[in-house]
Amino acid sequence: MNIKLLGLLCAAVLFAGCAKTVEVKTPVNMKAKNYAEALQSADKSCKIDEDCTSVNKGCCMCAGKEAVNKEAAAALxxxxxxxxxxxxxxxxxxxxxxxTSCQNGTCVGTPKPYKNYFVK
Structure with missing residues (x-):
């Protein structure tokens, strides 16, 4: 019985040593000191335009917007x-x-045309 247990333990250790380490990528650095640092670390990867959205660059509207991945926006x-x-x-x-749009695998933001701010 002990020999079987020892064999299983050795197999488990060998298997664990051979297993690839999978890095889990978070959409933002959750240890960031503040919003600006978290925004700087935000994931901007995308495959289609719908993967992208915009977030505020700062607390006030006039700080501007930044294009990021939707998962990063939720984490921010x-x-x-x-x-x-x-x-x-x-x-x-x-x-x-x-x-926002996806260009070459990266979320990109272009200024909204001035005329689109007004209701017709």
């Missing part, structure tokens, strides 16, 4: 809410929206 939300829940921002209109 916690950082944004923690840092920006009490941010004092002006109520002016800012023309900083972007339209």
């Amino acid at each position: 939300q916690g950082f944004f809410m923690k840092e920006c829940e009490r941010a004092a921002c002006t109520l002016q209109m800012c023309y900083v929206d972007i339209e």
